[in-house]
Amino acid sequence: MDRIDAMRVFARVMERGSFVRAAEDLGLPASTATDAVKQLETRLGVRLLQRTTRQVSPTLDGEAYYRRCLAILDDIEEAESAFSGARPRGLLRIDVQGAQARRVIVPALPRFFAEYPDLELFMGEGDRFVDLVREGVDCVLRAGELRESDLIARRVAILPEATVASADYVARFGRPRRWDALDGHRMIGFRSSATGSVLPLEFMVEGVRQTVTLPSKLSVNGADTYEAACRQGLGLIQVPRYSIEADLAAGALVECLPETPPSPTPVTVLYPRSRQLSRRVRVFIDWVAKEYARHAARAGAAHV
Numbered sequence: 001m002d003r004i005d006a007m008r009v010f011a012r013v014m015e016r017g018s019f020v021r022a023a024e025d026l027g028l029p030a031s032t033a034t035d036a037v038k039q040l041e042t043r044l045g046v047r048l049l050q051r052t053t054r055q056v057s058p059t060l061d062g063e064a065y066y067r068r069c070l071a072i073l074d075d076i077e078e079a080e081s082a083f084s085g086a087r088p089r090g091l092l093r094i095d096v097q098g099a100q101a102r103r104v105i106v107p108a109l110p111r112f113f114a115e116y117p118d119l120e121l122f123m124g125e126g127d128r129f130v131d132l133v134r135e136g137v138d139c140v141l142r143a144g145e146l147r148e149s150d151l152i153a154r155r156v157a158i159l160p161e162a163t164v165a166s167a168d169y170v171a172r173f174g175r176p177r178r179w180d181a182l183d184g185h186r187m188i189g190f191r192s193s194a195t196g197s198v199l200p201l202e203f204m205v206e207g208v209r210q211t212v213t214l215p216s217k218l219s220v221n222g223a224d225t226y227e228a229a230c231r232q233g234l235g236l237i238q239v240p241r242y243s244i245e246a247d248l249a250a251g252a253l254v255e256c257l258p259e260t261p262p263s264p265t266p267v268t269v270l271y272p273r274s275r276q277l278s279r280r281v282r283v284f285i286d287w288v289a290k291e292y293a294r295h296a297a298r299a300g301a302a303h304v
Helices: 003-016 019-026 030-044 060-081 098-115 167-173 223-231 241-250 279-303
Strands: 049-051 056-058 090-096 119-125 139-143 152-159 161-166 189-191 201-205 208-212 237-240 253-256 265-271
Touching: 003 019, 003 030, 003 060, 019 030, 030 060, 056 060, 090 098, 090 279, 098 119, 098 139, 098 223, 098 241, 098 279, 119 279, 139 279, 152 279, 161 167, 161 223, 161 241, 167 253, 223 237, 223 241, 237 241, 241 253, 265 279
Parallel strands: 090 119, 090 139
Antiparallel strands: 049 056, 139 265, 152 265, 161 237, 161 253, 201 208
């Protein structure tokens, strides 16, 4: 194995904290990954990693060498991708929220692979904090306001939201007429993954965000369950418009208080600050931004 490939192996072992997981990522036998790092240590004359039966951790020399390896590997990838004939290739690991994966990304993947045939994609689903470096994830896609982090964030979309209820709910409780006159109404609670608390309904009133918390028989923490419960008439919900356009068109859901809609939801891609943005991550971010723009335009046309 040449020196550059050995650097790639070492960097992945550092990021994954495991020879076995690093080897799986790179499609190598675990013994090959182990030998590559040993050869680097012999060449450099220092120990890069501390090995125990449970984990692999870097030495101080290992931390310093890892940072230099990242810079070198990023420069090589950037240099190779500068040629017009070079196409992004390799495995791209992303993590997205499940509803976004099913409604926006998966339906568009045939176009993605047609445009980038040399890329492979591993897509994890979740709404939890992801340690991108340790878990070997290239980028994550998240909706909503973000907590403070040391990741680089790029906003790729702003999703218009709507307040909706089922036709059955409106028949029983009436259609709300004002955001500040919701006595007798109820909502389905959505619990924040960050705080565990139920989020209030929110309404933009002459540019000012107003919040209202209504009684709720049910609270959930999943987007699909949230919408399914609404279809059963259990209360008001607020969701991105694109996700319920078909229900609105069919009359299963009814939009409420359109003159004071919720504030739109930002969608953001996050990736590690510690490394230069690789070409395969860059093309994915640009592509996913176009897909969200397509959905936003479709939703806007349907709303008009």
